[in-house]
Amino acid sequence: MKIILTKSGGLIGKPQRAEIDLDLTPEQWRKMKDLLKKKKPSKTVADGFNQYVEAEGEDDTTLIDPVNLPVSFKEHYAELEKKLDYLK
């Protein structure tokens, strides 16, 4: 399953994106998303970044809190973060 991380917003506004392949069933991904979902709504920060994940072909996106990730996703996040590149 292709998992996509997008970092959007910032003063520049342009999104940065990265993807990795994970060996997950749709059910496992659904459970992972529940764990990943940002627990508290953020206070608005003008020009701040948002980060969200989605599986390829999925309709909805899940906003995440990169500093409060479940342990099981930290390694994947580190890999995704390293690959982030601006969408040209």
Add this chain to the structure above:
Amino acid sequence: MCNNRRNPVNCILPPYILEKIDQTNNSDLGDQIVLTAQATARFRSKRASLNEMTKKGKAGFLRTVSGDTDLEGVLPKPKHLIYDAGGLPITPGELIWKDGDPAPKDKDAKNVLNGATQTWKFYYDLFKRNSIDGIGMPLTQCIHYREDPRKPFSNAIWDGEQMIYGDGDTIFFDSFTRDIDIIAHELTHGVIDYSAKLEYKFESGALNESFADVFGIMVKQRAKKESVKKSNWLIGQNILLGDEYALRSMKEPGSGYKNHPGIGDDPQVAVMSDYINMSQHQDNGGVHYNSGIPNFAFYVAAFNCGGNSWDKLGKVWYAAMTDKILMKKNSKFLDARNATLTKAELLFGKASQVYKAVGEGWDAAEVK
């Protein structure tokens, strides 16, 4: 996004320390470390600010009132607090400059001091507004910030209480303190928090962004003594490395950068028929994309007025932005059109060139 008021723990402890805490699997120990670090950082920061105010005695911000003078008839002055995050996800960090200190040595500190001073003067000289909140709020700025100590931060933000700047990656981005219009942009987000309170999402968010750019460009033009004809109307010209690039163009939204090796093409739009519908997760609903529309309206209006943008049109846009009845948290572009036309009529009359130009600006951006 790291914000110590929203999530103090995340901001005070760098991720590598959090990782360590995680690895110990000892939640009590983790909580203890977190709480201690949190309390220490809060205490240091508050102590620095309080010491500063105590040293100044009664001349602190509490006595300053909005208007020409404070209670003793002394002209208000900006109050600066500049902090250094030292490349860490800590805000505000260590206090490195306050009023009365010798000129700062750090070039980013110099930049933010100059930028915030020019912006304060802009709001005070033209509108008698004393600082962000109108009652002398200290201008708190944090430089050398990083969300992650291992990676450069290529961004500048207003977090609700302070302006925070990254150093840029030095490949595509220079320090985010390098443009006076960016400093004025961030400070204006603060002014909006204390006036129109435009919600930072979708159309109201794009208006919020546009007001920040409009005041950003006017502060730059006034500091450089540039008329509407002389100005290049570029936002963030120095932040984006390379002479041919800028973050945005108000004159021609979507032309700030083309074929940039790092970030490609500028996606901003200039007219309502090109409005981009995006989800809230994507740039808060495209606030930096669609802000090109009211930006373009302001540019056309200013150009058609002629002279200096801040002399006439600045007054109209400021009056609209700070009118809590005409501009509300969920206002749209059309509300901004109506508000600026109302203010142009009140300030200059319906038969004036200013009123005509304001209408022409919004017409050009297809907001009607």
